[in-house]
């Protein structure tokens with residue numbers, strides 16, 4: 747007997763079937779054609795391909811909570827050193843969830859849900875209270891981390907959830 751699909755699984759299967767009907771990009775190579783990568787937030791309101799003008803095969807998009815450079819580092823190293831990207835666009839955004847809680851609150855929430863200590867007193871969710879300062883800080887960290895490809899570009903941006911615009915911070 748076929749397993750019952752959840753609503754989201756069913757949606758995946760049905761929408762993918764439509765997508766694959768018109769799919770013609772099976773020939774694209776692994777390295778991104780435009781040699782850049784984007785680090786951005788996992789926020790459900792941001793469509794990176796559409797909002798940032800990324801065509802299939804052109805760029806890597808690394809997403810995590812907050813568009814966090816340290817969290818993305820493993821993927822950044824792979825992107826730059828194994829797949830040839832030379833430019834990083836770090837794009838955080840207004841109304842980010844990472845602006846809404848402290849480490850202490852985050853630890854309490856997770857530990858409370860689980861009923862045991864998942865996050866110890868030093869667990870760092872890397873929340874931030876100043877959006878533009880956080881963009882500058884992550885860009886600085888990338889420039890100083892030693893892993894970004896020599897001569898590579900790093901810039902920092904904010905995507906505005908209110909109007910869909912991006913603006914450059916650094």
Ligand SMILES: [Zn+2]
Nearest residue numbers: 787789842843
């Ligand atoms: Zn966010």
